[in-house]
Amino acid sequence: MACTLTLDVSPPVHRWMNTTLQRDVFKRTIPVLAARVPASKTGFMLKSGVMKKSLMDLPKVRSVLRDPYDDLERLVLLNVSEHAALSQEVRDFLQEQSATLVVHNLELTYDYWTADEILHSILPEELCKGSPSGFAVTGHIAHMNLNKEYLPYKHIIGQIILDKNPMIKTVVNKLDSIDTKYRFFKMELLAGEPNYVVEHHESNCRFTFDFTHVYWNSRLHTEHDRLVQLFQPTDVIADVFAGVGPFAIPAAKKGCAVFANDLNPESARYLSQNIVDNKVASLVRASCEDGRDFIKKVIGRARDHPFPAYTGPKLSKMQEKEKRRLQLGKSSPTALVDQSAVENQSPRQTITHFVMNLPDSAIDFLDAFRGVLLESASERDLSGNYANMPMVHCHCFTRELQLDRAEADIIQRVESKLGHRLDTEVTLHMVRSVAPNKDMYCISFRLPRDVAFAR
Template identity: 60%
Template sequence: MSEGISKHLFLPKGQGLGLKDGKLDKDAFKKVIPVLAAKVAPEKAGVLLKSPVMKRSLLDVPKIKSVGTEGPGNEERLVLLKYSDQVDLTPEVLEFLKSQSAELVSYPVEFSYDYWTADEIIHAILPEELEAGAPSGFANVGHIGENFVVFPRTRNLAKNPKCRTVVNKLDNIDNQFRVFRMELLAGEPDFVVTQSENGCKFTFDFREVYWNSRLHTEHERLIEKFKREDVVADVFAGVGPFAVPAAKKGCAVLANDLNPSSYKYLTMNVVDNKS
């Protein structure tokens, strides 16, 4: 992002922003930044937006519209600029705006909670002593968000509208079925998910089977190597991320798993995917 408004586009880190009695206050993340806007007739807005002279002065912020409206019937257009002070505009820009009969006015650009990324929100919420260890990424498995953040007061954080359940894995794999103990951090206690991968849908109870969404590229890489005439033996099949797509591809597949829950959902997924 270019200079200008960008120097104001940040949330303070490690300040415990947005917490009230352990609950998230989304209004605390609202920022209003005034910028200059060139007020012109509707037919002039496109001229300003396409002009090489204006290119370096136009507002270019993701998710923010570059043109607003004004007047009783929205008959005037406001072409937003990235500066808040007229002294930052070059003489060439000022002369061009004058030639287009543009009037410079102040326009408030609002950045709400929805503008900021989950990573920015988390780093702003966590106190300084925990901010450095905040997670930088999250895994979504169906409607479950995995390892969102291990901090009690932020458990109602919800940036993904598709996420209905948030869990945290409590320990490393230490059993023959390769499953984790989990705690429910937020949302519904619904652990049966449906995950799409490689043209197939897999249903399973996330607490009872091993599933790693980060392996989807490895699954895809190997499945692409299978040929219709191949016989695939998958003795650690899980819920079927290799076996089901291979069968749909036309391979003969022999699949099993020691975990009874994995086997239950494997057989279900075979039927559901008509493989």
């Protein structure tokens, strides 16, 4: 168990610093006691139960150093500055070991302290409690959302974040303004290089995009995974607001066929690139159009140009070898029974899930489902294809913070747009809190048949 330190190792306070970071003023010399012992005894000293609570236990500080005056001696650092701070038991033990107590000057610099500790020594005291050391990471970019009281210190905050996180090359702050048409956040550079094209890895997929022109939220990683886990590999997904592919591409990696759409031309461009980069071009078809038009057309597209049948997971080299052996009749057929079963399936021409990840306004697009099967069935009857209606997963915001009231609010708004009650297979999942009085949810429901065939 780590000892309780009696040393004050906090950084020096420089509350005058608010525009330019001066790293060289963060220096501190702390005298600590050290037990000088022969090198052969250091292991015994470190393992002693008597010494456990008195040994130095600071991050990034070695507890054993070479004696600068004798190569055969070692300095075992203690967590006190004065003899009086040592218990009598420790003093007796050190005497038994013929240890000599000396003073060692511990030199701490800017590199030692954390971002939060540096910020606490710079910011006004009244701003220290909520010091903004947290951020979201997207590729090489640290994305901050600073409250207005921290804006006078924004560049020094950005520089500290850059210094303390070696993988970060660019630090940006989200501005209040949002692109009204494509819904991505505008941002300003706080520190680092002005390089906004990132390569971000998530769910065993690689995503490339320009962070200043598309919407991406790394905090939704868990939600991306949760929804993809609901899909079966044989499913056909219609991703109405696909962005650069955080739902579409992992779903395709699973085996799903995906129609992926986004109105933003930049999102659609990077979506197409990510489809190729992740080697799912045969399973994802990208488009760039209004979400309402996409909903009305995609069922007909699936009917007229179906995806090939699901052929099972991609086989490893060993599995491919086993498959060839089976085909030659040289091995038991049990290993690939499931594989042969999926290979006999029909082409996929039925949408099984709609994903609508545009929480600010996705509910407003639900009226596009009215008559969607009737319109698509103008050339032939699709009622047989849709014996089971597709599931709709619609993300949205609510200002109702209690679960029962949030559920009532969201269902009322969904039913109003659909023009029909939700009566079966309705679930509500709380995704995250986005503000003190604003939560994000995903409502999943089976599309009512009366809505899909409404005239």
